[in-house]
Amino acid sequence: MTLSTQAGEAFSSKNVLSFFGRRKESAIVFVVFLALWELLAVTVFKGRFVVPAPSNVLATAWRDGFYISDLARTLSEASLGWLIGNGIAILLAALCLVFPRLEAALLSLGVMTYAVPTVAIGPILFIIQDPFSAKVTMSALSVFFVTLIAAVAGLRSASKTSLELTSVFGGGKWDMLRRVRIRASIPALTTGLCISAPAAILGAVIGDYFGGQNGLGVIMLQAQEQLSVSRTWAIALVTTLVSGLAYAGTAGLAKIFGAWTSVETDNQSDLSESPNSNIGSKPLTFLGKFMLQIAIALGVWYGVVTVSGLGSYFLKTPQAVWTYLFVGPQASSNLTSVLSSLSTTLFHAGMGWLVGSILAISGAILMSSSSTITKAVMPLVLVARSVPLVAMTPLIALLLGRGLVGITAISALVTLVPTLVTIVDGLKKLPTAALNIVTCSGGSNFDALIKVRLFYGLPAVFTAAKISMPGAILGAVLAEWLVAGSGIGHIMAYDVVGSNFANLWASIVAIVVVSLTLYSVVSSAERLFRKRFAI
């Protein structure tokens, strides 16, 4: 949904810590960036209603009082959403470890909440709940998956020695969880909580697109409609700043509480589905797992239909969608139209993912070979993660057009940041022994990169892909919803205004099925790869 909802970052605390440690380089990059912006604004973009000068933006923000009341409103929604979403995610993650059989099911539930575009279920939420609660829910949904993955990875990162020790002393799974895993999970979990802070804010901002009296999204909408370009930017800036502060603040709090005292962990299994997660149960085959995911999806779906108590007018049951797509009177034309818009979206997303991944990998390689580049670029990457995509989309569309290029750019942006961070982290995590061998045999840094780093960095590419593939689809859907005239996102926007709920549900199903499939395929590929090369 947003740049920041990406869970693909390596769940380590290093990025955050180093962010504070790189003040000088960051400051230089920041100043250069501002100067360039000012220059462009008064030259290239002069007279166009696109890019106001930063000085102008700052003056507007100052005049408008930095949107304090709207900020307070959005933050109250976001903080509640953050608490609820993260609370549920952590509980479920803990449950995963006590009952490993649940893991596949819960993770697919997580992927589902991640893959369903918030813009698409917003209309339903606003029927079931009052506007405030609906925005809290949207905010909670935006953080759930990020933290679930982080918490599962963290809880699993406990060192084998500690676990075995607990076992030897007669401790069961429960004791392992209580005495070892929770301690071990803290670093990864903290990063998850940090990342989800801006994600929660952006979830609430998107909620504002469904109406409201105040809130950052509400005033951003009004500013855009009134063509108050500098105000639009000022609000985007304030949102970004606050998102960044929420990130840093969470990190700071965690530091105060000593969350980053070193814990003995197993580096091996940070984000991968560890091979021992199925201990005591027969490993599920790929197909079995996939079927399980479908079953869970259907279960949740029926649950929502039953619990909400809404009529069949809004909430279509799985049968209704089945009828709509496969057996009804116009089934074949319905199916064709859903599939054709889906394929357009997948093309957009695929292009975006490809461009984003290539940029990310090249960036990661550059950064791994020069610490100066890393120091200079990383803070910008962290800031980029906090920029509300909703605010960026119209700008990107204006600069790059509303066709394939614009949509690809948006989709690529969604892919780029998490992939970059994950791979940079993956490249760092390699056996020193392997590097030493290259160096001792007279190999250059370049040799080390080619022969060792890339090989060991490959799993990180898989890890990133698990998240960035659904992310790219989501980015494409949002871009289509907001700016493009094609694709499933465009069709869904059309469905909402025309109350064509059957097609809306069918489209959501199509997106979720594709995202789940991609996630499962990449997970399996990743597992195979790790097994084969024993990394």
Next chain:
Amino acid sequence: MKLALITIIVDKRRNEEESLLADPRTEGEKEDSKINGVSSGTNADTSSRERFFSNVRQTTPPLLREPMSRRQLLGRGVKLAGAVALAGAIPEILAACGSGASASSSSSAAASSSSALPNVNLQLVYLENVQFAGSFFAEVKGYYKDAGVNVTLLPGGPNLAPEPIVQSGRALVGITHTAEAVQAIINGADLKIIGAGFQKSPTCIASRASAPIRNPQEMIGKKIGVSASNEPIWTSFLKANNISASEIDVVTVGFDPTPLATGEIDGLVAFYTNEPIVLRLKGVPTYAFLLNDFNYPMVDDIYICKASNLSDAKLRKQIIGVMTGESRGWSDVIANPDEAAALAVNVFGKSLKLNLEQQKLDAQEQNQFVADSTTAKHGLFWMTPEVIDGTIRSLAIGNVDAKPSMFTNEILDAIYHGGNKA
């Protein structure tokens, strides 16, 4: 009477955090708190407003639910009037209160016992700007309460469809666009169109005045921006004028008119009362023609409610109450668009930082859509058979199969007693 009315104003907006009547309103809140025995929330959020009122209902002891005595009311009024004078607050509203006094002389008692009135929601189709000024007047001046309902306005947004909100019962009445409402009914929603806020649709094709597009034929070969929500109207409008979609370079746009200003597009499907004015104030003069004037007659900003509610005596009364408030509110807008703009900018849309100049122009232009010879004869929102027929024919072009039975004047009939003002 003036004093009593000030009380009502204060009463209505007691939960609005940032009102022009800031000081007196705080007084009013304190008073209300004492009287009702609850502490009042000052959150501007609609839901908490809603919650607040339901609190009042539940916690007010039976004795206090009695209408306030005239003396109490006047006493409050005096205090408040003093406060207003001290604060030097909006003279327009006070003046309006004076002029409207005769109409609501019997209403003070009803308004003061507002805790006993049913709470209903009115779902707007967009954010609270001057497009809904009639509702603002109705709330501020107590027209809804006079008509026996406590109305909470629910602001909409670009991604919100009011039809499901009304269908689900979350709102009793909704303001929405015609094609969307009809589409919802076709898709199984149990809704009825009970009035037309705009006798003709303000949907227009706006172009830069330096390169004007004066009629549908001139769109051929040009780049026209259409937002996703305007798609259905756009498609049928082309058919109505025998233009094939392939003859025009259609660009999907968002909700802001920037692309027209920058020249990215030549024309924009817009709202006559919105984008052209915004652009004009930005120094980009525009030309605009109404779709309504080129083979595409259509009512707009229509009121919808659940069809089944019309046969429920209690709910029907509430719907009549909402529409009575709307009717009186819009009469005020027509009489005084500048004041309507001030209300939108300073009270309801305060946090939106609306531009007063723009809202004033908007309100002035908007009135031509609300009031015309039809409404002069039958009353505001009235839908004549000709108007309904034109709308149905326009919709039919886009294969939207509207039926006369989807429209009903029965609520307006009950308000205007026969739909003949004269």
